[in-house]
Amino acid sequence: MNYVSPAPPPPAAIHAHHLTVVRGPRPVLHDLSFTVPPGRITGLLGPSGCGKSTLMRAIAGTQAKVTGTLDVLGRPAGHPALRTRIGYVTQAPSVYADLTVRQNLEYFAAILEPGRAAADRRRAHVTRAIADVDLTTHADTLAGSLSGGQRSRVSLAAALLGTPELLVLDEPTVGLDPVLRRDLWQLFHDLATTRGTTLLVSSHVMDEAERCDRLLLMREGEILADDTPEALRVRTGTETVEAAFLHLVDEATTAARTKESTR
């Protein structure tokens, strides 16, 4: 590891090395090593139950029993200083059903930036976040009376408050209609290009993979591939990322079987 590089690449937003997470009696993530580049959208793709959410929880610092190296924005995941710098959206919308959209966001904004001195900035952040997720007309509706898709956008808006450097979004587009999905992806690209935000977005819908700058393909707690969508298609000689994924899965299964039979 002792080499001298003339122009070091920008430090990774997320750096994992031999990362293992145990939930209950069994390991859910096995010995993962990967990096997520800053200012880009990285897609985390894989079938349900492959460990995407656990990985995101580990990055957000809410997952217990994490071993190995996991550095986020230059600090170990879960470091207190990271709490204002990461926006994390869980799969199930985590907002107060008995508060309005604006009241929800006002509260989370007050936790990020407390005090009367920041009141004006907070108000501006709340208004911007509501506009970002296109809920301005519903700002004074109780979150509990919104549709599922609208409520998950409130949850996303809460994560946009305070302009986090890293957004960890667990299936943010699930249950949304195609128009909204397109708009949200537009927002994600805007965040990456204009605000320099790093995004880690999970999905089990493969067509969303094409919209990412980089992809981490996961299966059964392991990373199958870590590449750009283009490079994945070229490497596997396939037309779509979905086909590339299936190709890689078959490859991995065959490899596992050969290993088993030679044992």
Next chain:
Amino acid sequence: MNPTTASRPPAAFSPARSLATAARVLRQLRHDPRTIALMIVVPCLMLVILRYVFDSGPHTFDTIGASLLGIFPLITMFLVTSIATLRERTSGTLERLLALPLGKADLIAGYALAFGAFAIVQSALATGLSVWLLGLDVTGSPWLLLLVALLDALLGTALGLFVSAFAASEFQAVQFMPAVIFPQLLLCGLFTPRSTMHPVLRAVSDVLPMSYAVDAMTQLLHHRDTTSAFARDVLIVTACALLVLVLGAATLRRRTP
């Protein structure tokens, strides 16, 4: 954005964040007027019924009524807090809050402040009603009655917060009331003086905080001045509430399996 200030670790306790949390809890309550009405009206109604249950013996109303002024806020706040924090856990908002720069002490102080404020209203109404309209005969100051009621409410909030960590559903949370509150209710000296109980039960009642809440009320009933026994009872109730709040804070985990 300024990365040097942004990366400063947040303080463990922030009054502004606690107040924001308290305001949020009260806002949630405001969207639920029926709960507010039930919390305010039910204790008053019970006291009215009690007064006329003991219609021919107003002295019994004095003893039981004074004790109940301490017990009602404890039970109401226990129920409300255990359900509210359970909802916070199950809705994922707790996970979100603990991933934000919110201290555990902020969250607990926020709940204690919000429900404490609510308990002041509830206890003031119940105490005022009992003393001025129902003729509850208390030798001590009604203000001290209110103070004890408030401390009891704090104890209820603390117990509710603590047990919600062990409840996986609303059903379980509600069942904790008979499990945690009823034994204390039976042993606190409401039905018969603690000195006349079986020695084993008496020893148990000595370690239950509600006993001291009721003892403090009884002291106020009979003495004009604050006795040392009253001071001790108040101190024990406060210490218990604080201890259970700390235990409750320990059940809030930033990292969960």
